[in-house]
Amino acid sequence: MKTTLYEDHVRLNAQLVDFAGWQMPMRYGSTIDEHHAVRKHVGMFDVSHMLTVDFEGAQSELFLQKLLASDVSKLSNDGQALYTVMLNERGGIIDDLIVYRLHETSFRIVFNAGVATTDLEWVSAWQQTTAFSVSIKPRRDLSIIAVQGPKAIQTVNELLDCPQLRAVQPFTAIHHNEHFIGRTGYTGEDGVEIVCPNADAPKIWNQLLNAGVFPCGLGARDTLRLEAGMNLNGQDMTPDHTPYESALSWVLDLEPSRDFVGQTALEETYQQGIATKLTGIVLQGGVMRSGYEVQSNAGLGTITSGSFSPTLGYSIALARVPRASVGEVSVIIRNKQKTGRIVRPPFVRHGEKVHK
């Protein structure tokens, strides 16, 4: 599959890769240059492979209270958004997502591309089970361009003539002409995600490009989110691991009256005790990758996401390890033991190193 911006990626000589069936840019030139552009100036990503789904109808709030681990009734104003997860009945993570309140009776969710079909089948099945009055509308007619970096707000404000953007709080979206602009993203920097009709996407993309916004691919998206300590679905989060094992207990709203999918299993798991945690590891003299074994003071674990941090100049990773793991660890890199150290994510905040 191709997004509306495919031809623009080709024109920019992108190295294209298959991502969940989509032909997406891995990088246009250097991943490290793209990474720094977002940390220091402003970069943009085509994330139109992610699936926007609108939930409309009198009982859409009740429906999402059932399906999401956070309570959407706490979104008190139109445009407000929150980051949360959708769980299976075992309390495992199906997907992480951002949900926006559009109006009192309508919400918008953006699902990850890799599980978009699974997600859609899941919510449709639950709609039939609960018989709530809600219509579920996948919006493949929409594209998403994420503009991220310290200069993102200023740039988008000028180009789209949208001065009200400055006053928009993080995790809030506004409607501007045909565009839905949320002050959200997944890079650890300030910025927006512009949701627009497919037909408008190339024009906005090229306006941004001409204004000096650096096009960035999936490679930089991965190093940026990892430095920011943000989980990647399918690696750091899986249907076999609960939010407790994925450093996401902070999203849970366990109010007993809620009864969301997975809540009972979560409470049982918590009573039994959580054996592992998802934490950070830093290591010099090698690059940690997903799947590598970790030996800690408290036993064996596994790297779930690993890469090189362009900001720090050494390798960083997220790893699932026994809960009592602290301090130095050994990471097995191609049959050799390398010494790393457990740190609490994030690794980088506002472009600066977090841990000494």
Place this chain on the structure above:
Amino acid sequence: MSETPQELRYTDTHEWARIEPDGTVCVGISDFAQDALGDVVFIELPETGTEVDAGAEVAVIESVKAASDIYSPVSGEIVRVNDQLTDAPDLVNSEPYDGGWIFVVQPLSDDPNSDLLTAEQYQEFCETDSNEH
């Protein structure tokens, strides 16, 4: 378009080999290979004195995205490694045929060239390789 200097020999695993006046063979990776890998961020160098067979894994190049093995184009003994790459692995990207050399082998055979590709053969190989991807 990537550069493929005429005077070098190449392998189908994208190393280049240069026969030095003293008979040793200097090895690096091609411009085509560095471009495909992207930013090189770490290199695990072999130890000097190691005996290697042609086609054996000798070094590892880590790009942002993945690790790739580097194979020795010839059989022999590793006599020098490029220590500069420890602090500046990106030399492999910026100067693949100069500052980005990786190791030097003292070959066993008198004619280490015989099984290697010429620049033309390698270019042809890369074109086929690109079309398949």
